[in-house]
Amino acid sequence: MTTDPYDVLADTPALGLVVDEDRGALPYALVHGEALVAAAAWALGEAGVTLVDTGTPWGTLVAAGEPVVLHDALCPMTPPDFIVGCVARAVERSCVVVGVRPVTDTVKVVAEGLVGETVDRAGLVAVASPVVLPPSVVAALDGPPSTDPVALVAGLRRRFPVELVEAPPAARRVGSEEDLRVLEALTAG
Incomplete structure (x- = not known):
């Protein structure tokens, strides 16, 4: 029987x-x-996560003894059910859980100013949202983690067990107004 x-x-x-x-x-x-x-905050609330201000002292979060969910504002349409699943996984497995999306762009190697081979995308992912820190990781950090999602995950992977979980398409990261229009079309209705 699976736990809800x-x-x-x-x-x-x-x-x-x-x-x-x-x-x-x-x-x-x-x-x-x-x-x-606002959309990102709404998703956290719908997931049952208590929203705290980014200015809250890290020691206050450590003292709470709760998992901490980092939800990137550039992934505003991440479904609440996905956030809930990531929190549950982080708590059950006592590991960092990171929402990721598959890389769909062509990636090339550049060496000495020349474009070279195409990189196999099968092993590549893009960090999306959320990043869930179990209480043990929150307590082990000296302060707030990096706001750069790639640096954050790279740093966490060096110190803690990290599980990458494929996020749904609605959780994609936007990097421009054009990306935002695509996300809006994808999540219309």
């Missing part, structure tokens, strides 16, 4: 931060009439 992820959150509350630092003005653009940061 919402049951895990009922027994183990989680704290959540919407990460919007170092992302320019894009987190305040609109998706379906709401700012990306």
Whole structure:
């Protein structure tokens, strides 16, 4: 019998931060009439995660003894059910859980200024949202983690067990207004 992820959150509350630092003005653009940061905060709330201000001292989060969910404002349409599943997985396995998307762009090797071989995309992923830190990892960190998602995951992988979980298409990261229009079309209805 599989445990309902919402049951895990009922027994183990989680704290959540919407990460919007170092992302320019894009987190305040609109998706379906709401700012990306608002949509991301809504997703955390719908998932049953308690939203905390990014200015909250890290020691306060450590003292809470709860998992911490980092939700990137540039992944505003991440479904609440996916967030819940990631939190449940992090709690059950006591590991960092990272939402990722497959890389679909062609990636080339560049050496000495020349474009070379095509990299096999099968082993590549793009960090999406969320990144869930179990309480043991929150306590082991000296302070707030990096706001750069790639640096964050790379640093965490050097110190802790990390599981990458394929996020649904709605959880894709946007990097421009054009990406935002694609996301809006993808999540319309």
